[in-house]
Amino acid sequence: MKQILKDLRKDSLLLSHKCQDGNLQSVFSCLDVVWTLYDKIMNWSAEKATDPDRDFFIISKGQATLALYPVLIRKGLFSFDEVAEHIGQFDSRYCIQTDLSKFPEGGVENNAGSLGHGMPFAVGIANANKIKNSPSRVFVLCGDGEFCEGTMWESCIFASAKKLDDLCLIIDDNNSVGAMVDMGDMQKKLDAFGFDVAVINGHDTDEAEETFRTIMDNHNGRPKAVIAKTVRGYGSKTMTEHDIWFHKAPNAEELELLCKEVDEF
Secondary structure, eight states: OHHHHHHHHHHHHHHHHHHTOOOHHHHHHHHHHHHHIIIIIOSOOGGGTTOTTSOEEEEOSGGGHHHHHHHHHHTTSSOHHHHHHHTTSTTOSSOSSOOGGGOTTSSOOSOOOSTTOHHHHHHHHHHHHHHTTOOOOEEEEEEGGGGGSHHHHHHHHHHHHTTOTTEEEEEEEOSTTTTTOOOOOHHHHHHHTTOEEEEEETTOHHHHHHHHHHHHTOOSSOOEEEEEEOOTTTTOHHHHHOGGGGGOOOOHHHHHHHHHHHHHO
16 A cells, blocks of 8 residues: 555656656645545546446545646546656646546546636535436545635535435644634534534555545435645655645756655655
């Protein structure tokens, strides 16, 4: 597992280098959780990427799209060479923010870009699935800063009112917003909004797997929330220490250095 996570981080670095764009600190903070979902938790595979009863993964924090592509590549939906050749080019379907319209074979479930929009999208899917009596579960990855958006709280109210207990909100809590706005106790807030809430170390894949399995097995009419405590740039010493990597792509020399750090981390 550790080697796979290192390989995924290096793939993200190379894709960022290829397109000369990317929010790598954000990518590295959530990659462990994304891989755990696809590898251990979700009812999803490349073969059933359009199956109406599949589990859905919604990436609300679209700046972390470079965490999703390497996982989908590893799961056999795309080839790395195909993505690396076209990513970030004009009219390419491999955008730096996901574009649902360009993936008829599935794998990408929503358009990303404006923060705070993935959560209501996920709630809509979960509500439709409940109406259809579908076994699908919906996992939505949000950043801690997205809770400055009113759509997040409106969606939480609706999800609780509709008893969407097959919905799991995942918060990549890498303290991006903490220096600007004191959000208070998110666990207590979400509990008050009617969610079952768990707090995990977002870089401990075993803890993440156990928590997701436990919380999603509880069909009590309450939507779920997992607050993943993470570190921006986790997996690279340079990226954890220098916030310039919040939005910066590596040149050839930096790519070599960062890949070496990932291997040695």
